[in-house]
Amino acid sequence: MPRPRSLTTADLATAALAVIDRDGLAALTMRAVAQELRMATxxxxxxxxxxxxxxxxxxxxxxxxxxxxxPAGTDWRDRLSLLLHRMRDAVAAHPETVPLVLRHRQASVATMRYIETTLAVLTDGGFDGAARVIAQRAIISFLLGFLQNEHYASLRGQGTAAMAAMSTDEFPLLVRTAGEARSISVDDEFRGGVEIVLRGLRPPD
Structure with missing residues (x-):
């Protein structure tokens, strides 16, 4: 196959992302990316x-x-909420990359810039030291957990539907909650989850 004279890291990433978006994360191999770029592996x-x-x-x-x-002059919780929603939107455009975001969040420069921004907001909100560490990890854990559940664990609602059909004698609250969950949109679930997490974040006295 003919090979381009030179490539950039953006060229490689774009080709790899095209493979992932089209064929899924499992299809990502060096050979598949090379074929996408029309070059030898x-x-x-x-x-x-x-x-x-x-x-x-x-x-x-x-x-x-x-x-x-x-936006300047806004409450720190509002700024964190905005950052959480923006990251969800960015990853939702390429849902098959969720495991990669989780796996490489400490190696990706772009992800570390995002984390640096969240830390700056937390600092402005009065967090420092161990409290800032715990708050930041709580936020990221919620976000990454939600993204995995949204794009992988939910099985498009099949799991929730199965739980809603279970015995009410053995699992009364589980069945009731699963039934209620089927009427809540993913957007409302994320928005509500963000509000709960941020409402519980308070800087130390």
Whole structure:
């Protein structure tokens, strides 16, 4: 296959993301990306050491367009809410990348910029030291957990429907809650979850 004379990391990430969006994360291989770029597989190793490095480039590509600017003079909770919603939107555009965002969040420069911005907001809200560490991890844990549940664990509602059909004698609250959950949109669930998490965040006295 003919090979381009030179490639950029953006070229590689774009090709890898195209494979993921079209065929799923399981289809991401060095060979598949090389085919997307119309080049020999071994030639790809001139640009990246392995698939892991390629995955980090994909996460950067997904996260880099995320708007980190925040309105001045607003409550810190409102700013955190805005950041959480923006990240969900960015990842939702490429849902198959959720495991990569989770796996490489400490290697992706774009993701670390996002985390730095959340830490700045928490600092402005009065968090410091251990309290800031715990608050930041609580926020990220909620966000990543929600994204995994939204795009992977929910099985498009099949799991919830199955629980709603279980025995009310053995699992009365589970059945009732699952039935109620079927009427709540994913957007409302995320919005409500963000409100609960942020309502519970309070800087130390």
């Amino acid at each position: 071994m030639a790809l190793y001139r640009y990246v050491a392995d698939r892991e490095q390629l995955e980090v480039l994909v996460v950067d590509l997904v996260m880099d367009p995320l708007d980190l600017s925040l």
